[in-house]
Amino acid sequence: MEFLQQLVFALVLGLSYALIAIGLTMVYGILKILHVAHAGIYTLGAYVGLLVVTHLTHNFWVALIAGMVASGLAGVLIYRGVYYYILRRSRIVPLIVSIGIFAAMNEFYRLVFGPYQHAFPAKLAFPMVITPYFVITPKQLLIIALTAVFLLALYFVFNRTKVGLAWQACSQDLAMAGAVGVPVDRAVALNFLLGSALAGAAGILMAFYRNEVYPTMGNVVAYKAFVVVVLGGFGSIRGSVIAGLLLALVETFLGSLEWFEFPRDAIAFLLLIFVLMFRPKGLFGRL
Amino acid sequence: MRRLTIGFLLFAFIGGLALAGETVKIGFFSPLTGFAAADGHAALIGAQIAVDFINAAGGINGKPVELVYYDDACRADQASAIARKLIEQDQVVIAVSGSYSTPTRAAAKIFQEAGVPMISAYAIHPSIIETGHLIFRVGMGAPVEGVAGAHLAVEILGAKRIAVLTMDNDFGVSLSEYFVKTAKELGAEIVFEKKFPLGEREFRAMLAQVKLKNPDLIWATGYYGEAASIVSQARELGIEATILGQEGYDSPKFIELAGEAAEGVIIVTDLNRDSDREIVQKFLAEYEKRAGHPADMVAASAFDAVKVAAHAIAVAGTDAEAIAKAINDIRHMYDVVTGPFYAFLGREAIRPVEVQIVREGAFRFFHTFTEPEIIIPPEL
Numbered sequence: 001m002e003f004l005q006q007l008v009f010a011l012v013l014g015l016s017y018a019l020i021a022i023g024l025t026m027v028y029g030i031l032k033i034l035h036v037a038h039a040g041i042y043t044l045g046a047y048v049g050l051l052v053v054t055h056l057t058h059n060f061w062v063a064l065i066a067g068m069v070a071s072g073l074a075g076v077l078i079y080r081g082v083y084y085y086i087l088r089r090s091r092i093v094p095l096i097v098s099i100g101i102f103a104a105m106n107e108f109y110r111l112v113f114g115p116y117q118h119a120f121p122a123k124l125a126f127p128m129v130i131t132p133y134f135v136i137t138p139k140q141l142l143i144i145a146l147t148a149v150f151l152l153a154l155y156f157v158f159n160r161t162k163v164g165l166a167w168q169a170c171s172q173d174l175a176m177a178g179a180v181g182v183p184v185d186r187a188v189a190l191n192f193l194l195g196s197a198l199a200g201a202a203g204i205l206m207a208f209y210r211n212e213v214y215p216t217m218g219n220v221v222a223y224k225a226f227v228v229v230v231l232g233g234f235g236s237i238r239g240s241v242i243a244g245l246l247l248a249l250v251e252t253f254l255g256s257l258e259w260f261e262f263p264r265d266a267i268a269f270l271l272l273i274f275v276l277m278f279r280p281k282g283l284f285g286r287l
Numbered sequence: 288m289r290r291l292t293i294g295f296l297l298f299a300f301i302g303g304l305a306l307a308g309e310t311v312k313i314g315f316f317s318p319l320t321g322f323a324a325a326d327g328h329a330a331l332i333g334a335q336i337a338v339d340f341i342n343a344a345g346g347i348n349g350k351p352v353e354l355v356y357y358d359d360a361c362r363a364d365q366a367s368a369i370a371r372k373l374i375e376q377d378q379v380v381i382a383v384s385g386s387y388s389t390p391t392r393a394a395a396k397i398f399q400e401a402g403v404p405m406i407s408a409y410a411i412h413p414s415i416i417e418t419g420h421l422i423f424r425v426g427m428g429a430p431v432e433g434v435a436g437a438h439l440a441v442e443i444l445g446a447k448r449i450a451v452l453t454m455d456n457d458f459g460v461s462l463s464e465y466f467v468k469t470a471k472e473l474g475a476e477i478v479f480e481k482k483f484p485l486g487e488r489e490f491r492a493m494l495a496q497v498k499l500k501n502p503d504l505i506w507a508t509g510y511y512g513e514a515a516s517i518v519s520q521a522r523e524l525g526i527e528a529t530i531l532g533q534e535g536y537d538s539p540k541f542i543e544l545a546g547e548a549a550e551g552v553i554i555v556t557d558l559n560r561d562s563d564r565e566i567v568q569k570f571l572a573e574y575e576k577r578a579g580h581p582a583d584m585v586a587a588s589a590f591d592a593v594k595v596a597a598h599a600i601a602v603a604g605t606d607a608e609a610i611a612k613a614i615n616d617i618r619h620m621y622d623v624v625t626g627p628f629y630a631f632l633g634r635e636a637i638r639p640v641e642v643q644i645v646r647e648g649a650f651r652f653f654h655t656f657t658e659p660e661i662i663i664p665p666e667l
Contacts, residue, residue, distance in 0.1 A: 005495055115319075117512055137523060211546065212512065256496045
């Protein structure tokens with residue numbers, strides 16, 4: 001009973017890691033930029049969702065869609081407004097710019113919404129799963145179901161559509177893809193749109209699950225998602241999903257042991273060091 | 288060049304004198320940005336209310352009080368820089384920390400070395416007042432709070448099997464240290480003990496282990512964000528044990544975030560919202576008017592720290608040693624929100640320890656400790 005219940009916790013946590021890491025790895029796969037501001041987009045999704053549920057309607061789905069649209073557009077804005085102009089510079093330039101954007105976003109949220117944690121009063125009728133071996137709460141079930149839908153949709157887009165094909169071409173060689181007629185700019189913008197919308201969805205799901213939204217909620221996410229991306233191998237979506245689940249499993253089981261003195265968030269780095277020692281490219285890396 | 292410098296210094300000196308003649312400056316720092324910004328703002332509003340109350344009543348010996356405040360972002364390096372600024376540039380008479388333990392410790396060292404008194408409003412780490420003879424605290428220290436929590440758990444709530452969750456920073460570690468020690472002395476068994484980092488939001492794995500140990504009480508340290516996660520996740524897992532918290536929980540935000548799960552949670556704190564003392568109700572009303580939400584113990588403690596500072600200056604003037612003596616000489620100070628302060632012993636305010644319980648979405652009176660063996664720090 002104990003083991004299966006912990007497995008449920010790990011699954012929910014792992015899927016939330018995967019959801020945020022996917023956007024990061026998509027951006028890295030194509031532009032080779034470490035997009036730190038992605039965590040700011042995650043927070044943005046949560047705040048837009050919060051605005052909807054506090055001012056418009058308590059309906060969770062409306063909040064989710066609004067948050068995803070806003071996050072997606074913000075992602076495109078960051079690409080077209082900023083990264084687009086510095087892509088040719090050394091990789092450190094976009095990285096520093098990205099960190100700056102992230103810090104500015106955090107302060108923006110603080111100034112507009114205040115430093116306080118806000119509760120997330122969305123309403124959602126979702127079933128609860130009760131078995132003799134484990135319990136899945138409605139919110140946990142929502143995360144599992146919704147993430148599964150997102151992952152399947154993403155798989156479809158990547159492998160069965162022209163956009164997906166364009167992304168694959170861009171990630172292999174951006175200049176060459178452009179030379180053979182792939183509309184690179186549009187493909188990259190779409191890439192940001194989708195990846196950022198997923199980050200926004202992750203932000204709303206976590207805000208709903210933990211019942212709180214606050215300016216710095218992206219901080220831990222920022223580095224956790226990086227660990228997941230590195231662990232999975234840069235640019236590999238499958239790797240991110242598996243690494244997210246793996247990290248959550250290790251965190252959940254080690255974190256529940258009373259004698260294990262290490263803080264949970266440090267486990268990510270222990271695991272990272274351990275994996276990189278044997279697989280420097282990450283689990284599914286193609287670097 | 289040299290003449291210019293001397294002229295400038297002279298000008299600055301005269302200017303300083305003139306300014307000093309106009310207002311009494313009290314320095315203040317709290318985290319207005321970063322993860323602790325909510326508490327920092329609450330503390331600032333509390334301190335400003337104190338200044339406004341004092342000025343409305345005619346200031347200190349006729350001179351108006353001015354609060355000079357900065358944002359330390361809850362960082363020790365910022366707090367050190369601010370301490371130097373308050374001392375050298377603003378030339379404050381006394382400073383008040385509206386910040387957490389780590390920045391407060393850093394600033395305390397600099398104020399002590401520069402010979403400027405400082406009062407910590409609510410930072411609880413024992414080492415803060417050990418910095419030197421000019422450093423005081425109005426909020427409850429960790430030893431008192433931990434010991435009071437243990438007496439509450441074992442003697443009043445009858446707990447025999449206790450699980451301890453400790454936030455791994457100055458605040459959480461020092462609280463749990465005294466709690467565990469005292470609870471064991473009083474005969475309780477600690478069945479589970481684990482640390483978690485500041486900012487942790489995922490306690491389910493840990494709480495599933497706690498549930499297996501079947502404790503009758505959980506002592507969990509944390510600020511209101513961690514606290515809300517612990518409490519709501521514990522109830523989600525069907526843990527029915529009493530959850531005992533401390534001043535970190537003492538915020539209306541805790542109740543908002545934890546929702547239904549907050550009901551019945553008991554906390555050890557400084558502020559009794561149901562007090563019938565006039566100053567308390569006047570402060571609570573004024574705070575809610577300014578902030579738009581109910582006051583917490585952080586705001587109340589900052590208010591009291593400024594009141595103590597003003598009292599000491601009124602009695603002793605601007606000399607640091609005289610101010611220190613005036614604070615040490617305080618007896619039965621009733622004009623404070625988290626008091627009354629019976630005395631300052633070991634530079635720490637000796638005052639009742641309040642216990643509040645969450646009922647119908649609000650903190651309510653549960654118990655007040657006034658026993659000397661509990662409210663006086665164990666090392667005194």
